Amino acid sequence: MLFRQAGDWRFLAQTLGILGLTVLSNGDLESAQEFLDEAYEVNQQSNNRAMEFVLTGKGILCMLRGEYGQARAFMQKNIDDLEKMGNRMGVLWGRARLGYVARLEGSVAEAHRILVDTIENFHADQNKNGLAFALDKMASLYVVADKPEVAARLIGWSDATRKEIDDPRPSIEQADLDQDIASIKAKIGSPEFEVAYDSGQGMKLDEAVKYALRDK
Numbered sequence: 001m002l003f004r005q006a007g008d009w010r011f012l013a014q015t016l017g018i019l020g021l022t023v024l025s026n027g028d029l030e031s032a033q034e035f036l037d038e039a040y041e042v043n044q045q046s047n048n049r050a051m052e053f054v055l056t057g058k059g060i061l062c063m064l065r066g067e068y069g070q071a072r073a074f075m076q077k078n079i080d081d082l083e084k085m086g087n088r089m090g091v092l093w094g095r096a097r098l099g100y101v102a103r104l105e106g107s108v109a110e111a112h113r114i115l116v117d118t119i120e121n122f123h124a125d126q127n128k129n130g131l132a133f134a135l136d137k138m139a140s141l142y143v144v145a146d147k148p149e150v151a152a153r154l155i156g157w158s159d160a161t162r163k164e165i166d167d168p169r170p171s172i173e174q175a176d177l178d179q180d181i182a183s184i185k186a187k188i189g190s191p192e193f194e195v196a197y198d199s200g201q202g203m204k205l206d207e208a209v210k211y212a213l214r215d216k
Contacts, residue, residue: 013042017053025170068105100137123209129167132158138212148184149196156200157208
């Protein structure tokens with residue numbers, strides 16, 4: 001890379017981190033690991049000034065492998081670093097991911113608390129792609145809480161919104177959501193899922209947020 005030849009370690013680390021997170025989002029875990037490990041090493045040359053994508057990627061990799069404690073550690077370190085830098089939006093995305101780790105750990109109350117706070121902040125900013133991500137995670141939480149119709153409506157809204165803003169769901173996130181959809185259909189059947197899903201697609205943003213926070 002040109003950044004390596006120029007000795008620009010910070011931008012090299014950032015570029016490798018972005019590459020790692022990108023290929024990870026597309027499901028290539030092996031290449032992601034290589035990029036993220038190299039980005040981590042290069043960061044040592046820049047006093048760890050480009051760690052956001054590295055910590056996020058490593059956290060997601062651990063989550064996918066079921067290493068939830070390590071995933072939580074990476075996510076929390078990222079959140080703490082971003083808070084020190086005053087990167088509010090990065091903190092919100094980091095907390096949304098942390099909320100999902102808590103859900104996977106079985107810490108339902110913690111996951112709900114984190115996701116409620118994150119959704120309220122994304123809503124205050126009218127951040128649609130942030131809300132689509134966070135409502136996907138809240139839908140997954142409603143599956144665990146045995147409220148499949150609620151989950152189906154939130155998924156419907158997220159899909160409609162992602163189509164509206166041209167923000168397709170990354171393949172690794174779609175794989176998680178497909179498992180939730182399978183669980184919903186197993187509980188209420190495909191016809192009822194479609195009814196709830198279609199209803200969710202018709203919800204406005206404020207309505208969807210209020211619906212997601214119904215158990216606040």
